[in-house]
Amino acid sequence: MEAHKLRNPNKEDSELLVKLNALKAKHMKGALVPSSASASTKEEEARADLISHYVLRLAYCRTAELRKWFLAQECEMFRLKFSKYEAAEHEAFLAVHAPQYKAVDSAEFESVRDDVYKVMHSCLESKDIIQRTMAAPHFYKVAWTRVPELVSQRRVLLRRGFAYVSREALAPLVVAEFRASVSKGLSDMARRWRQMFPAEEEQRLQPLVASLANRSLVADYSGVATKYGDVSAASLQQLSARHFPLCMGHLMTQLHAEKHLRHGGRQQLGLFLKGIGLPMEEALLFWRSEFAPRTPNDQFDKQYAYNIRHNYGREGKRTDYTAHKCTTIVCFSGGPGDHHGCPYRRLDETQLRQALGRLKCEDRKIEEAVAKAREGHYQLACASAFEGIHRVPEMDVGVSAPLQYYTESRRIHAEREATAAQGAGAAAAGAGAGAAAGTGPGAAGAGAGGSGAGDAAMEAAPAGGATPGAPTPPQRGLKRGPEGAPLGSTPGAGR
Amino acid sequence: MADTGKRQRVDQDGADVPAAPKISVQEAMPQYYAKLFPCQHLAKWLAYGNDSKHAQADAHFFNRREFCFTLPGDIFVRYQAFKDAAALQEAIQRRCPAKIDIGPVYSASPADRHKFGAAFQPVERELVFDIDLTDYDDVRTCGSGGHICARCWPLMAVAVKIIDQGLREEFGFQHILWVYSGRRGVHCWVCDPSARQLPDEARGAIANWFAVYKGHEEGKAKIGLVGTTKHPAVERAAGILREAWVETILPAQRLLEDGPACEALLRYLPDEGLVAAVREQWKKDSRKRNMTADVNISRWRSLEAVVKAKIGEEKKSKGAANYKALAPLERCLDEIVLAHAYPRLDMEVSKKMNHLLKAPFCVHPATGKVCVPLEPPAVDAFDPDAVPTVGSLLGELQAAAAAREAEGGDAKPPSEPWRETAMAEAVASFERCLLAGLAGANREELAQRTRVAVAVGQMGVDF
Numbered sequence: 039m040e041a042h043k044l045r046n047p048n049k050e051d052s053e054l055l056v057k058l059n060a061l062k063a064k065h066m067k068g069a070l071v072p073s074s075a076s077a078s079t080k081e082e083e084a085r086a087d088l089i090s091h092y093v094l095r096l097a098y099c100r101t102a103e104l105r106k107w108f109l110a111q112e113c114e115m116f117r118l119k120f121s122k123y124e125a126a127e128h129e130a131f132l133a134v135h136a137p138q139y140k141a142v143d144s145a146e147f148e149s150v151r152d153d154v155y156k157v158m159h160s161c162l163e164s165k166d167i168i169q170r171t172m173a174a175p176h177f178y179k180v181a182w183t184r185v186p187e188l189v190s191q192r193r194v195l196l197r198r199g200f201a202y203v204s205r206e207a208l209a210p211l212v213v214a215e216f217r218a219s220v221s222k223g224l225s226d227m228a229r230r231w232r233q234m235f236p237a238e239e240e241q242r243l244q245p246l247v248a249s250l251a252n253r254s255l256v257a258d259y260s261g262v263a264t265k266y267g268d269v270s271a272a273s274l275q276q277l278s279a280r281h282f283p284l285c286m287g288h289l290m291t292q293l294h295a296e297k298h299l300r301h302g303g304r305q306q307l308g309l310f311l312k313g314i315g316l317p318m319e320e321a322l323l324f325w326r327s328e329f330a331p332r333t334p335n336d337q338f339d340k341q342y343a344y345n346i347r348h349n350y351g352r353e354g355k356r357t358d359y360t361a362h363k364c365t366t367i368v369c370f371s372g373g374p375g376d377h378h379g380c381p382y383r384r385l386d387e388t389q390l391r392q393a394l395g396r397l398k399c400e401d402r403k404i405e406e407a408v409a410k411a412r413e414g415h416y417q418l419a420c421a422s423a424f425e426g427i428h429r430v431p432e433m434d435v436g437v438s439a440p441l442q443y444y445t446e447s448r449r450i451h452a453e454r455e456a457t458a459a460q461g462a463g464a465a466a467a468g469a470g471a472g473a474a475a476g477t478g479p480g481a482a483g484a485g486a487g488g489s490g491a492g493d494a495a496m497e498a499a500p501a502g503g504a505t506p507g508a509p510t511p512p513q514r515g516l517k518r519g520p521e522g523a524p525l526g527s528t529p530g531a532g533r
Numbered sequence: 534m535a536d537t538g539k540r541q542r543v544d545q546d547g548a549d550v551p552a553a554p555k556i557s558v559q560e561a562m563p564q565y566y567a568k569l570f571p572c573q574h575l576a577k578w579l580a581y582g583n584d585s586k587h588a589q590a591d592a593h594f595f596n597r598r599e600f601c602f603t604l605p606g607d608i609f610v611r612y613q614a615f616k617d618a619a620a621l622q623e624a625i626q627r628r629c630p631a632k633i634d635i636g637p638v639y640s641a642s643p644a645d646r647h648k649f650g651a652a653f654q655p656v657e658r659e660l661v662f663d664i665d666l667t668d669y670d671d672v673r674t675c676g677s678g679g680h681i682c683a684r685c686w687p688l689m690a691v692a693v694k695i696i697d698q699g700l701r702e703e704f705g706f707q708h709i710l711w712v713y714s715g716r717r718g719v720h721c722w723v724c725d726p727s728a729r730q731l732p733d734e735a736r737g738a739i740a741n742w743f744a745v746y747k748g749h750e751e752g753k754a755k756i757g758l759v760g761t762t763k764h765p766a767v768e769r770a771a772g773i774l775r776e777a778w779v780e781t782i783l784p785a786q787r788l789l790e791d792g793p794a795c796e797a798l799l800r801y802l803p804d805e806g807l808v809a810a811v812r813e814q815w816k817k818d819s820r821k822r823n824m825t826a827d828v829n830i831s832r833w834r835s836l837e838a839v840v841k842a843k844i845g846e847e848k849k850s851k852g853a854a855n856y857k858a859l860a861p862l863e864r865c866l867d868e869i870v871l872a873h874a875y876p877r878l879d880m881e882v883s884k885k886m887n888h889l890l891k892a893p894f895c896v897h898p899a900t901g902k903v904c905v906p907l908e909p910p911a912v913d914a915f916d917p918d919a920v921p922t923v924g925s926l927l928g929e930l931q932a933a934a935a936a937r938e939a940e941g942g943d944a945k946p947p948s949e950p951w952r953e954t955a956m957a958e959a960v961a962s963f964e965r966c967l968l969a970g971l972a973g974a975n976r977e978e979l980a981q982r983t984r985v986a987v988a989v990g991q992m993g994v995d996f
């Protein structure tokens with residue numbers, strides 16, 4: 039086979055490819071074979087590549103952080119490989135992975151040839167590129183909303199809502215598609231790993247897989263877990279019921295019942311809420327409304343608001359405080375009016391059974407948790423409760439921090455939602471509704487965070503349930519402003 | 534807008550209109566909203582078929598739309614929401630706003646926004662454009678600020694044509710409503726389902742696509758032309774502009790008669806020698822000038838000829854390959870036209886889903902003019918001074934009542950009193966431009982929801 043140059047002989051890219059190959063060689067036996075290799079070698083390369091990709095997927099599917107890292111590496115690798123693909127390979131790839139990119143046949147191309155030429159000229163493309171592109175035109179037709187950057191810069195031809203995109207300009211779009219598909223694959227694999235692997239396989243593979251992943255990255259839960267953007271004062275009760283560990287759920291319940299929480303509890307819960315991404319204004323709103331009417335507004339401002347702002351680093355030393363981990367919380371011992379600390383340590387067995395029962399934990403797991411708590415294994419007890427509440431066979435990493443519990447819970451929930459949504463989307467497309475299935479540019483980018491589609495589904499959930507009640511009470515939020523002011527102003531409740 | 538809020542007398546000088554008591558626009562508004570404002574039509578539009586009995590119709594859809602009332606004294610009341618046309622009509626009549634703005638459809642009713650915190654987000658909104666003659670003050674010679682007249686209307690007319698054609702032919706949109714803003718500009722509402730669902734990023738992309746004019750720099754308009762070939766979209770616009778330039782804009786604005794406008798225009802020529810050559814030619818023309826021809830047009834023709842002769846000369850002496858020297862010369866004629874007449878959009882209005890825009894059929898508080906629909910094919914003939922005003926419409930109502938009285942008083946007024954006034958034609962135009970086409974699009978949108986719902990049902994997922 040004739041040797042061909044990289045279409046984009048960028049030095050940095052070439053170096054990166056070498057680096058990635060080396061990295062891959064370290065993990066796996068297979069490295070990219072030079073493109074001058076024979077057909078059979080190429081095939082072998084592709085096979086090795088595929089296997090390595092899937093083995094790595096397996097290794098990196100298991101936590102959100104690992105997935106994110108893996109996704110970034112694979113996308114970069116893909117981008118470089120895609121730029122070397124030949125025409126037939128492009129067509130084949132697109133037909134399978136991105137059928138929404140329709141190749142423009144030569145008859146149709148003739149009808150737009152002059153305009154395509156003008157577009158390239160108007161963008162001051164070099165004579166070489168124009169000549170090469172026009173000599174062997176490979177254009178694809180996509181909904182214009184998939185190429186907002188090209189539209190924004192007027193670097194594309196538009197006809198009745200469709201953009202005519204050259205193969206060169208297509209690469210970034212296809213990378214986005216690839217990203218979405220790998221991201222979904224990783225989530226699926228993570229779910230299947232947990233659900234389907236028999237115990238003996240688990241024992242055999244688990245150490246290997248864990249060691250692969252641990253070489254590069256260890257998850258750290260001391261920071262914040264703000265990737266779910268739907269956290270607000272209004273959504274806290276619902277989030278608490280579904281996703282909070284008992285230590286935080288218990289505080290939420292006590293706060294709501296007593297309209298008050300003592301300092302230790304306020305700190306433990308407040309820093310956790312900050313950690314899950316509750317904005318400061320929302321935090322003030324939440325505490326204020328929970329403390330009312332027992333604490334009037336002005337008293338709240340004097341006594342408590344300062345401390346909330348302080349926790350957010352807006353007062354005093356302006357330190358950005360982080361949420362407590364289990365090791366800290368377990369050591370908290372308070373008086374009778376205190377509710378903070380670890381409930382698996384502080385609650386008696388009857389209270390613990392009741393609390394877990396309210397969270398709809400499986401009975402078997404409640405007993406397991408109570409037994410472990412009795413033995414003083416509070417974090418293991420918490421993990422048992424997690425398994426019983428979320429109906430998962432085994433929590434692979436144990437519970438080390440409330441934020442981790444929350445993130446795992448959200449992830450599982452998001453994946454389940456995503457599976458449902460994707461299934462729905464696929465079925466809808468089958469019913470002839472393909473055109474509506476994510477033509478927005480957001481659709482491609484949504485996969486970035488490992489379980490992105492699930493995030494979107496989560497965010498949509500409260501909105502969907504937010505169908506308003508019957509007649510609207512008259513709104514009396516009077517505001518004065520200069521003529522034209524409302525045109526520019528963004529809604530107060532939005533960001 | 535210095536005179537906003539001032540009470541302007543409604544003009545009642547039409548001789549055929551019976552003498553109505555002279556009242557201010559503000560005083561006339563209760564009657565306007567009670568008898569003339571076509572609230573049902575407005576609500577019909579904004580419901581997008583969700584007011585129907587269709588199984589997938591979302592009865593709460595209309596209620597999630599934000600309205601903003603401007604009450605007398607420039608008091609803004611945002612986040613108004615109404616369950617249906619009747620509730621909207623009731624509130625409008627009760628509060629009698631000087632202006633009604635339409636905002637986005639949110640994830641929940643704007644009235645409940647506090648309950649939802651960050652989950653309260655705009656979810657859909659028409660793609661809108663706002664073009665205002667005040668942005669043309671540096672290139673119009675007939676007036677400035679709130680001024681509008683038949684001489685500067687051609688600038689609006691050409692803007693409507695260019696954007697309308699671009700939205701249809703380049704972006705494939707079909708359901709487009711143009712409205713005279715009541716004073717010195719036009720608004721555009723793109724109502725296709727796909728347009729309503731555009732994220733802000735895509736809205737920004739469309740706005741940039743049309744933003745060939747990018748503001749001013751050192752006394753010249755920034756027109757992003759480079760090289761010698763224009764993008765087909767820009768070429769299409771330039772084609773429309775070149776025609777309008779000599780037919781309407783140049784003679785109406787008298788841009789080439791001696792004066793500052795002419796001096797400013799000549800600055801677009803790439804070198805001083807060329808400017809001198811043009812002036813020389815104009816001097817020669819004036820000696821043998823045909824007095825019946827418009828001086829602006831004859832001067833433009835001479836300017837074109839001088840530039841083209843210069844291009845020919847350069848090509849001959851330096852060769853056509855001397856691209857760098859030729860490009861500014863070849864561009865300068867188009868640059869002049871685009872700089873003076875290319876649509877100047879208020880970009881911010883188009884870029885964000887949650888921008889408010891004045892509703893059609895509002896009455897401009899300063900002029901009393903009604904924001905009536907504009908039909909692009911007839912935009913050249915549109916006369917901004919001839920649009921119905923709240924005063925003229927109330928006069929027509931009285932005349933109709935008087936006519937009935939004269940015939941014995943047996944006939945009853947129509948249930949929608951506006952049908953006896955010029956408002957009837959404005960509403961008919963609204964139906965032609967928008968509602969007629971939307972009916973089919975609405976049905977298709979609901980049918981689409983059915984297909985998705987059926988597909989989800991078949992999944993049998995128990996989450």
Ligand SMILES: [Zn+2]
Binds near residue numbers: 676682686
């Ligand atoms: Zn004028």
